[in-house]
Amino acid sequence: MKPFRPPPSDLLPKERRRAAALCRQLATTYPDSRPALHYRNPLELLIATILSARCTDRQVNLVTAGLFSRYPNAASYASAPIEDLEHALRRLGFFRTKARHIRMAAKILKERWDGQVPQRMEELIELPGVGRKTANVVLGNGFGLPVGIVVDTHVARVSYRLGLTDQKLPERIEADLMERIPRREWIAFSNRLIFHGRARCRSRKPDCLHCELRSLCPRQGLPPMPSLQR
Template structure:
C-alpha cells in the first residue's frame, strides 16, 4: 500500500505547479469534446484542434455529424491517422447520441462506454471536463507512464491503474489530477527523455531515486 504521506506530497506538488490543469483539446460543448477525444488516439492535440475546427464548422451538431457521408468524414479527419476507423467511429457515435440519447451526450459512465469508440478514458475525460462529474480518472499514455515511473502504482493495465488511482486520489480531484499528470507527462516526464533534474516530483519519484537522475 502506497504511503498516504507520499501521495499527499505528490498531490501538493502537482497543485503548486498545475493548479488549473486542463485539457489541451479545444471544445465548446460535451459533444465536441467527445468527438475530439475519439480523434486524439495516436495523434497530437494540436492536430486534433486543427481538424475539429473545420469538422465542427461543417457538422456543428450530433445530427449533422451523423448525417455526413463517410467519405467526406474520412477526408476531414484524414490527418489524425487511422482515419477510416476514426471516421466510422465518430459517425457511429454521433448516430447513437442522436438515436438513443436525443442528441445529448449522456452523463453517466455506464451510458458513455456503450457508445461506439468510447472507453473509460474517453468517458472520464468527457464527464470530468465537460460536465464536472467525477466518475473516473482518465488514464491515457501520460498518466500511465508518470504513475508507473513515480512508483505509486504496480498495476500494468490502464483499467487496473485507474482503479488504484481512484483509491489514492480524493474523488473531487480526479479530473484535475488526470489533467495535471497529462500536462506533466507532456512537459517534463516525457516518454523518451524524462527531465528528472528539472522535475518538482523528483524527491517522491522511484525512477529518479533509482536512476539518480533527479539530482
C-alpha cells in the same frame, strides 16, 4: 455492466499524505488543469477525444477548428456522407475508422439521447470508439463528474515512476490511483499528470534533474541518478 469500483483500501497514512503532496505540487506547477483539446461542449469534447487516439492534441485541434463549425450537433454528424467525414479527418491517423465511429456514435446519440451526450459511464462506453478512458475524459471535463481517473500512456508511465502503482493494465492502474488520490482531485490530477508526462517525465530521457516532483518521486523503474542522491 456494473460500475467500476476500486478495491478496499489498506493504504498507510504516509502513502495518502504523499499522494496529497503530489496533488499539491502538481497544482502549483500546472495551475490550469484544463485539457489541451479545444472544445466548447460535451459533444465537441467527445468527438475530439475519439479523434485523439494515436494523435497529438495539436493535430486534433487543427482539424476540429473547422470540423466543429461544419458539424455543430449530433444530427449533422449522423447525416454526413462518410466520404465527407473522411475527407475532413484525412490529416489524422486512422481517419477512416474514426469517421465511421463518429458517425455511428452520432446516430446513437440522436436516436437514444435526443442528440445529447449521456452522463453515465455505462451508456458512454456503448458508443463506437468510446472506451473507459474516453468516457472518463468526457464525464470529468465535459460534465465535472469525477467518476474515474483517465489513464492514458502518460498517466500510466508517470504514476508508475511515482510509485503510485505497479500495475500495467489501465483498469488496475486506475483502481490504484482512485484508492490513493482524493476523489475531488481526480479530474485535475489526471490532466496535470498528462501535462507532466509531456513536459518532464517523458518516456525517453525524463528530465529528472529539473522535475518539480523529484523530492516526492522514488523513480520506480528508472536507474539511480547520482545528482538526486542527497
